[in-house]
Amino acid sequence: xxxxxxxxxxxxxxxxxxxxxxxxxxxxxxxxxxxxxxxxxxxxxxxxxxxxxxxxxxxxxxxxxxxxxxxxxxxxxxxxxxxxxxxxxxxxxxxxxxxxxxxxxxxxxxxxxxxxxxxxxxxxxxxxxxxxxxxxxxxxxxxxxxxxxxxxxxxxxxxxxxxxxxxxxxxxxxxxxxxxxxxxxxxxxxxxxxxxxxxxxxxxxxxxxxxxxxxxxxxxxxxxxxxxxxxx
Amino acid sequence: xxxxxxxxxxxxxxxxxxxxxxxxxxxxxxxxxxxxxxxxxxxxxxxxxxxxxxxxxxxxxxxxxxxxxxxxxxxxxxxxxxxxxxxxxxxxxxxxxxxxxxxxxxxxxxxxxxxxxxxxxxxxxxxxxxxxxxxxxxxxxxxxxxxxxxxxxxxxx
Numbered sequence: 001x002x003x004x005x006x007x008x009x010x011x012x013x014x015x016x017x018x019x020x021x022x023x024x025x026x027x028x029x030x031x032x033x034x035x036x037x038x039x040x041x042x043x044x045x046x047x048x049x050x051x052x053x054x055x056x057x058x059x060x061x062x063x064x065x066x067x068x069x070x071x072x073x074x075x076x077x078x079x080x081x082x083x084x085x086x087x088x089x090x091x092x093x094x095x096x097x098x099x100x101x102x103x104x105x106x107x108x109x110x111x112x113x114x115x116x117x118x119x120x121x122x123x124x125x126x127x128x129x130x131x132x133x134x135x136x137x138x139x140x141x142x143x144x145x146x147x148x149x150x151x152x153x154x155x156x157x158x159x160x161x162x163x164x165x166x167x168x169x170x171x172x173x174x175x176x177x178x179x180x181x182x183x184x185x186x187x188x189x190x191x192x193x194x195x196x197x198x199x200x201x202x203x204x205x206x207x208x209x210x211x212x213x214x215x216x217x218x219x220x221x222x223x224x225x226x227x228x229x230x231x232x
Numbered sequence: 233x234x235x236x237x238x239x240x241x242x243x244x245x246x247x248x249x250x251x252x253x254x255x256x257x258x259x260x261x262x263x264x265x266x267x268x269x270x271x272x273x274x275x276x277x278x279x280x281x282x283x284x285x286x287x288x289x290x291x292x293x294x295x296x297x298x299x300x301x302x303x304x305x306x307x308x309x310x311x312x313x314x315x316x317x318x319x320x321x322x323x324x325x326x327x328x329x330x331x332x333x334x335x336x337x338x339x340x341x342x343x344x345x346x347x348x349x350x351x352x353x354x355x356x357x358x359x360x361x362x363x364x365x366x367x368x369x370x371x372x373x374x375x376x377x378x379x380x381x382x383x384x385x386x387x388x389x
Contacts, residue, residue, distance in 0.1 A: 020312070023243045027250060034254035038261060084271035117273055119350065204270040216270060 052213035055079075056200045059113070059193065065130075065139040066111040068103035073231040074224060077111045077209040079202045082127060082146045083120035083154050087206045090217045091147035102224055112143065114190050115197035115205050122159050124190055129163040129177075131186035136172045145170065239312055241372035245326060245365050246308035249301050252333075252361040256297030259354055263294050280352035285343045293340070297358060300336070304329050304365060311372070323369075323376040330362075330369035337362030 061075065080087040102108035116123030126146055133142030145166045146153075153162040160181055167177040180186075201214070208215045208223070215223040263281060280286060286293050307329060311322035337359035344351050 019240070019243070023239075023246075023312075027247060030247065030250050030254070034250070034257075038254065038258055081271060086271045117271055120271075198273075202273075204272040206270070 052215065053201060055202055055207065055209040055212055055214045057113070057196055057209070058200075059196050061111050064111050064113055064193075065134055065143075066109055067099065067140055068109040069106045070109060072103075072106055072109040074102075074107060074210060074227045075109045075111060076220070076224065077113050079113045079115040079197050079205055079207040079209065081115055081117045081120055081123045081205045082130065082143075083123040083150065084117060084205045085150070086217070088147045088150040090206050091144065094217060094220070098220065098224075101221075107228055108224060112139070113197065113209075114193040115202055115207075116190060116194055117205060120154075122154055122156060124187070124194075125159050125163070125181075126153070127190045127193075128184060128186050129159075129166075129181055131189065132177050132180035133167060133170070133172060135180055135185075136167075136176065138167075138170050138172055141170050142166060142172075238375070241368045241375065242308055242311045242326070245330070245368040245372065246305055246312070248361050248365045248368060249305035249308055252358055252365065253298060253301035253305055255354055255358050255361065256294055256301050259294035259352075259358075260292065260298050263292050280344055280348055280350050280355055283348045283350075285340075285348060300329075300333055304333060315376075321376075323373045327366075327369040327373040330366040333362045334366040 055077075057077070061077065062070075064077075080090075098108075099110065103110050114127045116127050130139060130142050130146060133139055149162070149166065153159045156162060160178065163181065164174055164178050168174045202209075204216075206217055208217070208220050210223055210227050213223075259281065263286075281294070288296060304326070307322060307326050310317060311326055314322065316322055317325070340355060341359045344355060
């Protein structure tokens with residue numbers, strides 16, 4: 001053993017021998033507390049309707065883009081932002097399955113409520129573009145395309161180039177689309193929807209409201225099943 | 233100025249590395265579970281974590297952070313029980329790793345402020361921890377060197 005090592009040991013034993021126990025105690029407390037915190041942070045909340053966060057809205061749902069039967073037993077309102085990566089993940093991986101199993105079978109009316117988050121610079125333009133596509137009867141195909149191609153336009157400084165190209169891809173009238181977009185025809189509506197989401201208690205996207213209760217993407221199927229069961 | 237070669241700076245480095253490990257683990261979990269499922273309102277973390285800079289050599293930075301802090305924690309813990317490992321002085325190894333972590337922390341803070349334009353709270357905490365770990369590793373390295381020098385001179389070598 002080197003002399004330095006011996007010196008270290010002596011110092012350790014003499015001055016800090018008892019502090020090692022305290023050190024390990026603090027280390028253990030931080031480790032256990034930290035792991036416990038991490039475990040609770042990522043725990044999926046129970047989809048049961050009791051104790052769910054409440055979502056309120058003053059917007060008539062009939063004024064919003066929707067798919068599925070108007071008189072379906074359950075209405076799901078998705079609060080989403082076209083630039084949010086999580087909304088993109090939901091739209092590209094889970095939504096088709098939900099539509100196939102619940103919307104196409106007449107069990108669910110699926111409503112889209114814009115909630116463009118302020119940290120996403122192109123979220124409002126994308127929402128406006130989707131409304132311009134909706135004017136030509138193509139909200140959902142355009143919605144699907146915006147999410148599928150999110151990486152293409154999310155950081156664009158002039159996203160109209162991409163947005164207009166998507167309109168063309170869907171065989172929409174590009175001129176009318178661009179006129180609608182440039183005139184900010186739907187900006188007031190989008191702003192109003194943002195305010196409504198914010199005032200209504202939505203604090204993340206995507207959030208799904210069923211009977212005024214908030215659910216998240218991983219709970220959606222279970223929540224729809226529960227709401228359907230309650231209707232029977 | 234006389235410095236005793238006490239283990240406190242190594243203990244501090246170990247505790248700070250543990251905090252860093254938990255911080256990085258949280259960001260890594262967010263990336264795997266939460267981050268993929270929600271964009272919280274006003275979330276700088278989500279902007280930073282979903283930016284192209286959150287992936288380095290194909291590996292999410294949060295995962296690299298978990299590995300880095302785990303290594304720092306292991307070396308700091310080891311240095312409380314031994315002075316060297318395979319001929320490598322642990323005080324120097326701890327300072328070297330701490331320096332790499334500090335440079336990484338400075339680089340990622342630069343990216344957040346100057347390039348991405350959003351600050352992620354937990355990433356800023358990680359950078360602060362990097363600085364504190366480096367300070368602890370530096371104090372430890374200097375104390376150990378001074379202890380050696382003192383010992384050598386007292387032995388009249």
